[in-house]
Amino acid sequence: MLTERQIQVLQVIIDEFIHTAQPIGSRAIAKKEKISYSPATIRNEMADLEELGYIEKTHTSSGRIPSEKGYRFYVDNLMSPLRLSKHDMTIIQKTFKREMIEFEKVVQQSARVLSELTNYTSIILGPEVFETTLKQIQLISLSDQAAVAILVTNTGHVEHRYFTIPRTMQAADLEKLVNILNDRLIGVPIIQLQQKIYGEVSQLLQRYSADFETTYTYLKEALLEKQPAKLYMDGKTNIMLQPEFNDIHKIQSLYSVMEQEEELAHLLRASGKGIKVSIGQENELDEMQDCSLITATYSLGDEQIGTIALLGPTRMEYSRVVSILNVLSNGLSKKFHSWY
């Protein structure tokens, strides 16, 4: 267990390092108001803290920097839930006040605000509303071989998929098909679409002509096609502002991970309820081992519908960032609640 004084020292080291990115020496710590001990005493404490693994030296005679264990301790025990500045608050509130019909815009804006406020890279996943139901299907033939299916959900989300139709298919047939589909599928939750399609609809259609059958095969494929995860990122270039990333190779590997949207989406989807902090090596992805990833979820009722995350150096302004994520994720939750 750490003594009161050790904790004080650790706190100063981390707070200071977060702002300066420079190793902190005993003299600098002793100068702090809160600290009423001489550099020599501090040095002893620092030696202990180092032995316990909370801080590190960059070389034998350097000041100390926090280790990952140190950050972990800081995040778990030391971090005071910072009150956001008025400036920050108004900026965030402005985001939610703007009248927007499309949730995509809201999420995009949130990502932007988040990255601008923090100077880190923001990543937002979702929202995936599982209660979403199908509102309408439209089939429109484009040529004698191609057609497009347009799906509208009750949340106002619009999607379209292309599919092939046999030449012999008539416009009237297509209309019949769309009627059957609408009849059977409207109001069905999106996640149940698959089983519905394989089940009753499939059977129903077999009664009709072979054309129906083949058309339906293509359409089914198009409808079941896995849609890529909706990932919104902003401030990708912000990492370059951080002194710890003035190495091209680090930047490169980070950018490469930012391009793997599926991996990221998976990661964010797996993040549990509430705010989670992953520091350095704690991260699953190798490319992120020099970073911290903070995730927060937002929800609709009890259901967690998306994740909002921030990627930055391990030397992150944890307390401020956590507060911002808190406010933002609550804001998003409220926004979605007011919609549905």
Place this chain on the structure above:
Amino acid sequence: MLTERQIQVLQVIIDEFIHTAQPIGSRAIAKKEKISYSPATIRNEMADLEELGYIEKTHTSSGRIPSEKGYRFYVDNLMSPLRLSKHDMTIIQKTFKREMIEFEKVVQQSARVLSELTNYTSIILGPEVFETTLKQIQLISLSDQAAVAILVTNTGHVEHRYFTIPRTMQAADLEKLVNILNDRLIGVPIIQLQQKIYGEVSQLLQRYSADFETTYTYLKEALLEKQPAKLYMDGKTNIMLQPEFNDIHKIQSLYSVMEQEEELAHLLRASGKGIKVSIGQENELDEMQDCSLITATYSLGDEQIGTIALLGPTRMEYSRVVSILNVLSNGLSKKFHSWY
């Protein structure tokens, strides 16, 4: 005017520099098979070439590197239209052979292939088919205040815009409205939509209730809303592979320009027919003054519908890249021709 020998020397310098990114000395040039003169002679020629502005020294006693004027001369006069390797050809052809209904996929794939083949950053604009006509409008109400309009063009492009409706508006009214719109707007070229909407449709609707009028005001806004340019980029991280960009600040400024999609779109749209090469300072955008931008257009019939571009260092493999762009832009043109 350059002498035959000066041209030879210049060619060697540029060819060599493009591959090694290192200054070339007289001895290295003299060793080349094509060159049958001693280093001393080469040195004299180099002094002349430098005086004329085609090559430069990095410092007093270094070898020479091409100047922008040198590259310009190379591109205009020296570049041999390289035959693509079989490997490259098959990769490109595979892109076009794949059956794809959506042109977005084709363009995306082209961008990918282009960046992978060259290791530079690819940017593709378009396609904007001006002959596109409206195939169908759908209006779907989402709540008692919000609705979505879905537009389908004869090219199979689907777009949707959200708009507000007054509470008093009935579903039946909406249907009436959509009928009127479809009646008047189907088959109208997209670029004429605006005037049509302001003209006859507007008048026609005034005859109906006030609800129609207000709804229409919102809808009009949504329909006329300027859609952002469709820009497809790939290989953004490739620039980091180039030795001339191992400076964070250069990378940062390049990335910032890559985020200004509107600017880029404007730039590409303005590029004339055929292949154009902009070297260093010739580029309009300040951030690109260390780069070369090569653009090629693709077309449908006589109409130029899009641009395909490649961004890399001034030390670019011009001949290879130009050939690839040629093949790709022709491929795209053919692909679109076969569609419409």
Place this chain on the structure above:
DNA sequence: TTTAGCACTCGATGTTTTAGAGTGCTAACA
């Protein structure tokens, strides 16, 4: 238990040295 004092370490910075690549010029050569 705390602190002053001190020797020691090591990175950062600056200076000097050296090696080598490449140039420009001159004079000799074909």
Place this chain on the structure above:
DNA sequence: TGTTAGCACTCTAAAACATCGAGTGCTAAA
């Protein structure tokens, strides 16, 4: 007259060395 060998000179990059100062760990005194 065009070409080339020779050579002094320049400049960079890399290595070697010196210096400074921040910071440490340890010891002994308060």
